[in-house]
Amino acid sequence: MAEKKQFQAESQKLLDLMIHSIYTHKEIFIRELVSNASDATDKLYYKALTENISSIAREDLSIDLMIDKEHRVLSIRDHGIGMTKEELELHLGTIANSGSSAFKTENEHDDIDIIGQFGVGFYSSFMVAKKVEVVTRKFGEESGHIWVSEAIDGYEISPCDVDNNGTVIRLYLKDNTDDDNYDEYLGEYAIQSLIKKYSDYVHYPIKMNMTTYQPIEGSEETQEVIENKTLNSMVPLWKRNKRDISKEDYTEFYKDKFNDFNDPIHTIHTSVEGTVSYDSLLFIPSKPPMDYYSNDYEKGLQLYSRGVFIMDKATDLLPEHFRFVKGLVDSQDLSLNISRELLQQDHQLKFIADKIEKKIQSELEKLLKNQREEYEKFFESFGLQLKFGIYHSYGMLKDKLQDLLLYYSSNQEKMLTLQEYVDAMPENQTEIYFASGESYDKINALPQIEAIKDKGFDILYLIDNVDEFCFQMMRDYKEKAFKNVAQGDLDLQSDEQKEEIEKQVEENKGLLELIKESLQDKVVDVKISTRLKTHPVCLVSSEGVSFEMEKVLSAMPDGNDVKAGRILEINPTHPIFEAMQKVFEMNQEKINDYSSLLYDQALLIEGFSVENPVEFSNKICQLMIDASN
Structure with missing residues (x-):
């Protein structure tokens, strides 16, 4: 009953x-x-x-x-x-x-x-x-x-x-x-x-x-x-002996579990026993998903407890700078909440997260050392994330991530680590030189790099928006400061050369002041250039915000007021300077037009748009007419 x-x-x-x-x-x-x-x-x-x-x-x-x-x-x-x-x-x-x-x-x-x-x-x-x-x-x-x-x-x-x-x-x-x-x-x-x-x-x-x-x-x-x-496979791949698992087994599992058509670049299979025991199976994808750099992308690892699926995106198990990693963690020691859906914030979770971060770090270092070609493929896809890691941490992750960074070398025409750059520096070079732009070809055509190349010094070419911000947070590498070739004084001259420049400045003081006056608030200064060899003119920025930083910040909703200080530099050995000297002596009224043309030319070289393209075009035409008479 x-x-x-x-x-x-x-x-x-x-x-x-x-x-x-x-x-x-x-x-x-x-x-x-x-x-x-x-x-x-x-x-x-x-x-x-x-x-x-x-x-x-x-x-x-x-x-x-x-x-x-x-x-x-x-x-x-x-x-x-x-x-x-x-x-x-x-x-x-x-x-x-x-x-x-x-x-x-x-x-x-x-x-x-x-x-x-x-x-x-x-x-x-x-x-x-x-x-x-x-x-x-x-x-x-x-x-x-x-x-x-x-x-x-x-x-x-x-x-x-x-x-x-x-x-x-x-x-x-x-x-x-x-x-x-x-x-x-x-x-x-x-x-x-x-x-x-x-x-x-x-x-x-x-x-x-x-x-x-x-x-x-x-x-x-x-x-x-x-x-x-x-209906079930019963034995998880990550519980099997690694010696019995082929590369194809890992690849098939990754593609099926994480919906990727491409093979992973690298697989990390770890079993840890101790105070907190866990198994992890991590994959470094070969390409970022479509939404990777958007707010829609969710980082995190799949979480299992004793082989039972708990949650899909355990965000606390992955640091933001390694958010590209996909994979899973299975542990019997995690403290779950009553519904087995969420993690309690406890020391076991933090322990596993710290271990996973260190493991990813060491595996990337091994990949860089032993499989350079594969690492460069990885860096092409996810190097930006490492740079953001340093920038967003205000440089606190510098020691962890700086040796994983790669930059294009002007001398060797390939990607280098910062350590490889420093190792190749001549004894008389004291700084790490870099130049920024939209592409390697455009940077290579910049007039500002001439003096550095003439010295035989290598230049790192930066093409990502975050690069200069990252270097700013790092400040230096192995006590070698980063130096923008298009910013401030490069200080590359001998004492004799400096004396010669000072002499030229003094002799042309009136001309330089008149050019600056004619450009008004467009520039903070006009100088005799020490970095130009064949080009007539260039713009360099004063200390602080660089031109590339200005471009990045100006593209942001609240960054329109950020401007780099513009310094117009003129090559004293170029025929254009001799022409300016003659104009200054014979007809100073034309200095305004000539100065405006040189400034607009320098703007275009630097990748900026001219303020008044119609006026710029008319002045070019008038100059051609005057030359024909």
């Missing part, structure tokens, strides 16, 4: 919380019930091991799913330890009483991997079911019991005939509403997809009868075939 009972532990309030608040997604119920079935099977297997019960073999143990579409019932059956009437009351009548947690505390064995912790997962059933039946028989008992509940009015327990040990949970699904379609949990392929997502690595086969339609030989018609199919 059925015995009516009420739930314990603030029954209805807590049960209502379980159904409506704790779990974010209704589909989680399948993970919880399969995990409970796995725990029950583990308990029986543990009993067989410790009591030497030869009739129980691991290969005979499975978890079975059954769909009854007519009556809208989904069933999950295990062949595990089962429960007595008292255990039904204890574990299903008292919410948050975990039999699995108690079992883990009392027993330890290498082959047993109990999942449950809180004793609440079973009640996720009521998110999708209006009625739940639990039919169970304890191993070694002659009869079983049935537990029935519709959540609201408590539960009933009554004896019943059960052929074998184990437990069957029958979910009588709720009626569909405008907001929820519960029929989806009666679809074979929908259930298969959920098992693949949440319980693919439960280490017992999860089986279900799947209907397929196969062609009838000699006919265009098909016949319905029902196949008892195993």
Whole structure:
């Protein structure tokens, strides 16, 4: 006879919380019930091991799913330890009483991997079911019991005939509403997809009868075939011995799990045992996804606990500067919250995150050292992220990331590390020179680089918007300061050369002042150039904001007021300077037009637009007319 009972532990309030608040997604119920079935099977297997019960073999143990579409019932059956009437009351009548947690505390064995912790997962059933039946028989008992509940009015327990040990949970699904379609949990392929997502690595086969339609030989018609199919792979790739896993195995897993058509550049497979134990399988993609540099991209690693999927994007496990890494972490030591959906912020999580960061760092360093071509492919795709890492950390990540950076060398015409640049520096070079622009070809044509090249010094070409900001945060490398060839004084002259420049400045003081006056507030100064060799004129920026920084900041919504100080430099050895001297002596009124043309020319060389292109064009035309007369 059925015995009516009420739930314990603030029954209805807590049960209502379980159904409506704790779990974010209704589909989680399948993970919880399969995990409970796995725990029950583990308990029986543990009993067989410790009591030497030869009739129980691991290969005979499975978890079975059954769909009854007519009556809208989904069933999950295990062949595990089962429960007595008292255990039904204890574990299903008292919410948050975990039999699995108690079992883990009392027993330890290498082959047993109990999942449950809180004793609440079973009640996720009521998110999708209006009625739940639990039919169970304890191993070694002659009869079983049935537990029935519709959540609201408590539960009933009554004896019943059960052929074998184990437990069957029958979910009588709720009626569909405008907001929820519960029929989806009666679809074979929908259930298969959920098992693949949440319980693919439960280490017992999860089986279900799947209907397929196969062609009838000699006919265009098909016949319905029902196949008892195993839905899960059981053994995670990351739990296998690395010696038994081929590169192709890793690649196939990566492409399937992370929806990438391209092979990963590098794979990192790690198993750590100790105070906090975990397995990680990380991949460095070969190309960034389309949304990588947008706000839509979500970083993070997949999180598993004892092979059971917990969440897709555990953001705290990856530092921002390594956000390109894809992969997963599986640990039995993480502290999860009650719904097994989110991580608690604790020292285990931080420990794993620190270890993963160091591992990624060391693997990138090895890749750079031993597989340079592969590393350069990686850097082409994700080097920008490393630079942003230094910039956004205000240089705090400098020591970690600076030796992973690559820049194009003007001398060697290939990518170099900063260490390789410094190692090749001649003894008389004291700074690391760089030039910025849209492309290597455009930088190579800049007039400002002539003096540096003439000295034989190498120049690093920077083409990313963040490059100069990154160098600004780094300040130096191995006590060698970074020096922009288009900013400030390069100080490359000998004492004799400096004396000659001072003499030229003094002799042409009036001309330089008149040019500056004619340009008004467009420039902060006009100088005799020490960096030009063949070009007539150039612009350089004063200390602080450079021209490239101005371009980047001006493209931002609130950066229009940021301007670099413009210094117009004229080559004293170029014929144009001699022409300016003659104009100054004969007709100073033309200095305004000549100065304006030189300034606009320098603007165009630097990649800026001229303020008045029509006026610039007219002056060019007038100059050509004057020259022909």
